[in-house]
Amino acid sequence: MAKKSSKRKIIGLVSEESGIRSYYTIKNNQNTPDKLSLRKYDPRLRKHVTFTETKKNLGRNEVKAKKH
Numbered sequence: 578m579a580k581k582s583s584k585r586k587i588i589g590l591v592s593e594e595s596g597i598r599s600y601y602t603i604k605n606n607q608n609t610p611d612k613l614s615l616r617k618y619d620p621r622l623r624k625h626v627t628f629t630e631t632k633k634n635l636g637r638n639e640v641k642a643k644k645h
Contacts, residue, residue, distance in 0.1 A: 590628035592619045600628060 584607050590600040599620060604613055613630040 587633045588613065588630045589633045590615060590617065591631045592622070592626050592628055594626045595619055595621045597621055598631065601633060604630070 585603050585605050588602060588604050589598045590602065590613070591598045597619070600617060602613075615628050616625055617628050618624070619626045619628075
């Protein structure tokens with residue numbers, strides 16, 4: 578089984594106009610250390626708006642170290 582790299586993180590994208598987090602993606606922190614900002618379709622507003630990066634806080638974002 579392949580090793581899971583800790584360089585890639587799951588992030589959520591939040592709409593700047595509606596404040597709804599409707600997109601999730603994976604980002605390599607080593608290549609792009611700045612916050613990601615993408616123009617995507619907002620299904621609530623039914624138009625294209627800017628989405629900015631936020632953390633995905635569901636407990637699955639980071640792998641915890643095993644206790645020995």
